[in-house]
Amino acid sequence: MPEDCVDKPHIVTCTAPVNIAVIKYWGKRHEELILPINSSLSVTLHQDQLKTTTTVATSRSFQEDRIWLNGKEEDINHPRLQSCLREIRRLSRKRRNDGDPILNATGLSHKVHICSVNNFPTAAGLASSAAGFACLVYTLAQVFGIEGELSGIARQGSGSACRSIYGGFVQWLMGQKEDGKDSLAQQVEPESHWPELRILVLVASAERKPVGSTSGMQTSVQTSCLLKHRAESVVPGRMAEMIQAVRRKDFAAFAELTMKDSNQFHATCLDTYPPIFYLNSVSQQVINVVHRYNRHYGETRLAYTFDAGPNAVIFTLQQHVPELVEVVQHFFPPETNGGQFIKGLPVNPVAISEELKQAIGLEPMSKGISYIISTKAGPGPRVLTDPTQHLLGPDGLPKESV
Numbered sequence: 001m002p003e004d005c006v007d008k009p010h011i012v013t014c015t016a017p018v019n020i021a022v023i024k025y026w027g028k029r030h031e032e033l034i035l036p037i038n039s040s041l042s043v044t045l046h047q048d049q050l051k052t053t054t055t056v057a058t059s060r061s062f063q064e065d066r067i068w069l070n071g072k073e074e075d076i077n078h079p080r081l082q083s084c085l086r087e088i089r090r091l092s093r094k095r096r097n098d099g100d101p102i103l104n105a106t107g108l109s110h111k112v113h114i115c116s117v118n119n120f121p122t123a124a125g126l127a128s129s130a131a132g133f134a135c136l137v138y139t140l141a142q143v144f145g146i147e148g149e150l151s152g153i154a155r156q157g158s159g160s161a162c163r164s165i166y167g168g169f170v171q172w173l174m175g176q177k178e179d180g181k182d183s184l185a186q187q188v189e190p191e192s193h194w195p196e197l198r199i200l201v202l203v204a205s206a207e208r209k210p211v212g213s214t215s216g217m218q219t220s221v222q223t224s225c226l227l228k229h230r231a232e233s234v235v236p237g238r239m240a241e242m243i244q245a246v247r248r249k250d251f252a253a254f255a256e257l258t259m260k261d262s263n264q265f266h267a268t269c270l271d272t273y274p275p276i277f278y279l280n281s282v283s284q285q286v287i288n289v290v291h292r293y294n295r296h297y298g299e300t301r302l303a304y305t306f307d308a309g310p311n312a313v314i315f316t317l318q319q320h321v322p323e324l325v326e327v328v329q330h331f332f333p334p335e336t337n338g339g340q341f342i343k344g345l346p347v348n349p350v351a352i353s354e355e356l357k358q359a360i361g362l363e364p365m366s367k368g369i370s371y372i373i374s375t376k377a378g379p380g381p382r383v384l385t386d387p388t389q390h391l392l393g394p395d396g397l398p399k400e401s402v
Contacts, residue, residue: 009059016135016381018050022258024265027221033180038231042163046378049344052131054116055391062111083156092144115391133157134164138381151185167191167379191377201373202312204282226271255303262305282368286312296359322350332369344374
């Protein structure tokens with residue numbers, strides 16, 4: 001066999017989605033294994049709007065493992081990255097030792113090159129680590145011939161990454177075992193279950209958040225009495241109610257639980273000592289707009305949720321999207337010379353009534369929202385079969401455009 005064929009890298013590219021928790025995960029019972037103090041539930045967002053793309057190449061000619069994130073080479077020795085790499089290689093070795101004939105040709109001793117890009121702001125409270133680690137683990141699994149349960153491996157990279165291994169509506173069971181083997185994600189319903197549900201991400205700030213989730217959680221677990229009460233007494237009941245609301249497609253129940261859980265999560269951040277402020281004045285204005293909008297119509301048409309950052313995620317039904325977008329544009333007027341305000345799924349413009357403006361009755365806050373991403377529930381990770389979509393070239397290095 002010619003030498004260049006032997007050294008030609010084996011390359012796989014996959015994409016994975018962002019997920020937004022409606023019952024929040026906050027706080028770990030085991031830092032290294034990333035075991036949560038409560039279960040959580042999320043909606044997987046569609047990859048047409050929000051995704052991570054990851055390419056993994058292996059070759060015997062590679063001298064060392066390397067990784068590039070969003071165009072910049074990063075330290076491959078990050079403990080969480082190493083956890084995922086170690087576990088995938090361990091499972092691959094186990095399969096080969098168990099006599100799986102498919103794996104004989106896989107170069108287990110070969111080094112890997114990893115290249116990953118997000119099509120959304122990183123570290124701005126938009127679950128970039130969830131999509132990133134889910135994509136990394138899923139792609140490595142394809143390269144090393146691993147099948148079956150991957151959420152437990154993704155969890156060791158970033159807790160919420162375990163939920164991005166599935167599409168639709170996903171629960172992460174906290175588990176009871178000390179080794180974390182039962183702390184896994186499960187799909188509650190597929191993305192096709194509730195086709196009318198829409199999600200609008202209101203990007204209030206694409207900046208890096210002032211307090212990272214990992215350190216924020218540690219401080220909350222150490223100092224917040226409310227967090228302990230939430231994990232033990234509140235979340236178990238909410239999880240059961242939320243699963244029922246999703247299965248019944250009961251928007252009013254889903255919306256109320258989503259907002260209450262977001263509020264309580266941020267209350268635990270305030271109850272942390274010293275307190276953590278992820279919400280800003282724009283976030284607070286969004287909360288007011290949503291409640292006044294719902295009160296005007298006498299029913300719950302909108303729900304907000306906020307992760308560890310100021311960006312609002314609004315859930316609504318398809319028929320309310322055009323009016324909601326106009327409301328956001330009126331109360332958070334964008335810069336006229338800025339880029340596209342609405343990204344993602346197209347939205348037809350409508351006029352909003354003076355009655356609604358007066359019912360909301362707040363002063364417009366200019367430049368509060370940079371842009372809106374319009375999306376819906378979507379599928380889990382997938383493999384890209386077109387080789388032109390690889391982020392790494394035949395030499396195993398990032399392509400110029402990455």
